[in-house]
Structures are given as structure tokens and as C-alpha cells.
Amino acid sequence: MKETVEVTSLFTGFVSWIMVYVSLEHQYWKESTQDGSVIVTSAVYENLWRSCASDSTGTYDCREFPSLFALPGYIQASRALMIASIVFGAFGLAATLVGMQCSKVCGENYILKGRVAAIGGVFFLLQGICTMIAISWYAANITQQFFDQLYAGTKYEIGQALYIGWSSAVLAICGGSCLLFSCRSSVPREKIAYPYQPSSRGHILSTVGTSQTAPSNYDRNAYV
Numbered sequence: 001m002k003e004t005v006e007v008t009s010l011f012t013g014f015v016s017w018i019m020v021y022v023s024l025e026h027q028y029w030k031e032s033t034q035d036g037s038v039i040v041t042s043a044v045y046e047n048l049w050r051s052c053a054s055d056s057t058g059t060y061d062c063r064e065f066p067s068l069f070a071l072p073g074y075i076q077a078s079r080a081l082m083i084a085s086i087v088f089g090a091f092g093l094a095a096t097l098v099g100m101q102c103s104k105v106c107g108e109n110y111i112l113k114g115r116v117a118a119i120g121g122v123f124f125l126l127q128g129i130c131t132m133i134a135i136s137w138y139a140a141n142i143t144q145q146f147f148d149q150l151y152a153g154t155k156y157e158i159g160q161a162l163y164i165g166w167s168s169a170v171l172a173i174c175g176g177s178c179l180l181f182s183c184r185s186s187v188p189r190e191k192i193a194y195p196y197q198p199s200s201r202g203h204i205l206s207t208v209g210t211s212q213t214a215p216s217n218y219d220r221n222a223y224v
Contacts (some may be wrong), residue, residue: 003100004102005030005179005182006096006099006100006101006117006124006179006182007100008178009096009121009124009173009175009178009179009182010093010096010097010100010173010175011091012076012171012174012175012178013092013093013096013120013124013127013171013172013175013176013179014093015171016089016124016128016168016169016171016172017089017090017092017093017126017168017172019164019165019167019168020082020085020089020127020131020165020168020172021086022087022161022164023082023085023131023135023161023164023165023168024048024082024083024161025047026153026160026161026164027045027047027052027161028047028160029043029046029047029048029159029162030046030138030139030142030153030156030157030158030159030162031043031044031045031046031071031156031157031159032044032045032154032157033146033155033156033157036177038081042054042055042056043055044154044156045159046129046156047159047161048075048078048079048082049064049185050062050063050065050067051063051065052062062144068216069203072089073138073208074095074137074138074141075138077134077137078134078135078137078138079132080166081130081131081134082130082131082134084126085126085128085129085130085131085134086127086128087126088123088126088127088130089108089119089124089127089172090119091105091123091191092120092122092123092124092127092176093120094120095116095117095119095120095123096117096120096121096124096179097120098113098116098117098119098120099113099114099117099118099119099120099183100113101113101116102139107179112113112186113116114183115183117179117182118179118180118183119173119174119185120179121176121177121178121179121180121183122176122180124172124173124175124176124179125172125173125174125176125177125180127151127172128168128169128170128171128172128173128176129169129173131165131168131172132166132169134165135162135166135169138162139162142157142158148173160161189195192224
């Protein structure tokens, strides 16, 4: 049962890790809205690294963001969180592979394997949390600008990459949680060894017996 949970969690974590990379490289983090437009001649879409524009003929042109410090703060934070998510996912995969029951890395020490696998579950949870924060923060800025009546710039809608990122975060959190609970339930509870203490009754009886068998220091002739 535990091996099945470990394999399922490993597969879920691997799929979520691949989806994080796909979401990070996807072009459509946000795309210009067509709301209120009768004739659409061009479309603008962006991700964390570049901005692209395409026209009705199918030609497109992309440009990299020129400066990191000129970007809005939420884009910089989303970049850092997504990269950290990929790193956490890699550590989670490595720790889960080492901590599996069928692995021969730690020998027959199943308690140590369980603890290593639990560490892998923690890394998967961190991966999912970082991805969820980055995607949700980016989406919140899109919706805020879209519903702001005073915003004069180009309004965007949520792109396909954000849905992939949300799915990845949910898979990573579910896989990490299942791995943690399975490792926690399999760790045996240590028995507390109490020192042996003889009963008070036995101690009294032994004391009485000792006092009766002890030789007297006085001779019977001393009373004559």
C-alpha cells in the first residue's frame, strides 16, 4: 500500500514539475482582450520574459524585456517564484526516489527512507505553494487592470499558461500531502523503556528478613 502511494506521489510530482516548466516557457501568460472590438487586426500577448504581437496575416514579432529593474515588481517576483518552484520540484523528485521502499540507497533502514521521502513531500508542497503564489499574483494584476475604468493602457485577459500553472500547483500540493501522510503513518512509534522498580512490599519483606538473620553483637552471657 505504501509503495503504491509513493509511486503515485512520485508520478504526480513529476507531472507537476514538467507542467511548471511548460507554464514558464509558454507565450500566453496574458493576451490582449477582444472585448468591445468589432474588427480585430492584431493581438498582443506576453509572458514573464518577452512581449509579442501578431496581425491578421499570421506574422508575429517578439521582443525581450530590455531591463530587469524596469519591470513591475509582480513580474520580478513571479520569475523568482517560478524558478524556485522548479528547483524545489527537482529536490522533491530526488528525495522521493531515494526514500522509496524499493530503493536500495539506504539499504534496509526503512525509518530513514520514510524520513527522506517525507522531505521529498515537503519539497513538493513548497513547489506547489510557490507556483500558486506566482500564478495567482500575476492573474490578480490582470483582473485588476481589466476592471479598472481609469486604466488607459492595453487590457489583457488570463492566458493559457496560467491555467497550466494552477493545475501544476494543485498536483504538486496533492502529491506532497499524500507522500507526507503515508510516511507519517508508516513510522513505528518508539516504546518508552521504564526502569524496573521492585514493589514496596517486597522491599519491606526483604528488610525484615535481613534484620532477623543479622547476627547480634551482644553475647547471651552479657545478660547473666
